[in-house]
Amino acid sequence: MNLDKKKQKKPDQCKVVVALDSIVGKWKPLIIQHLLIDGTLRFNELRRRIPDITQRMLTLHLRELEEQDLVERVVYPQVPPKVEYSMTEYGKTLEPVMDVMHEWGAAHVEHMKEIDEQNKKLSQN
Numbered sequence: 001m002n003l004d005k006k007k008q009k010k011p012d013q014c015k016v017v018v019a020l021d022s023i024v025g026k027w028k029p030l031i032i033q034h035l036l037i038d039g040t041l042r043f044n045e046l047r048r049r050i051p052d053i054t055q056r057m058l059t060l061h062l063r064e065l066e067e068q069d070l071v072e073r074v075v076y077p078q079v080p081p082k083v084e085y086s087m088t089e090y091g092k093t094l095e096p097v098m099d100v101m102h103e104w105g106a107a108h109v110e111h112m113k114e115i116d117e118q119n120k121k122l123s124q125n
């Protein structure tokens with residue numbers, strides 16, 4: 001990061017907090033990833049892909065993502081009711097962000113394994 005960019009990004013104006021607030025949580029990244037990768041899904045299809053999530057939590061997070069214009073909910077007037085969820089065009093702009101975060105997370109897991117190994121060696125000495 002060059003000096004000019006550092007001057008522009010004051011900690012009290014950090015937009016990373018705003019961005020993370022939209023996608024952070026135990027379930028939101030999984031919901032977003034499934035909709036980005038799998039496309040349009042019905043509620044139960046999404047729930048099957050995230051087996052540990054409760055119906056209540058999935059509903060809550062989908063509503064929050066919908067309020068932020070990241071996810072679109074389409075209700076079809078039929079019996080039984082049919083509801084589909086997909087990423088909005090705006091929500092699809094998260095794809096490169098999620099990709100980078102996934103790569104960083106994978107690298108971080110490896111880094112932490114190395115740190116753990118180093119700590120084990122130090123404790124054995």
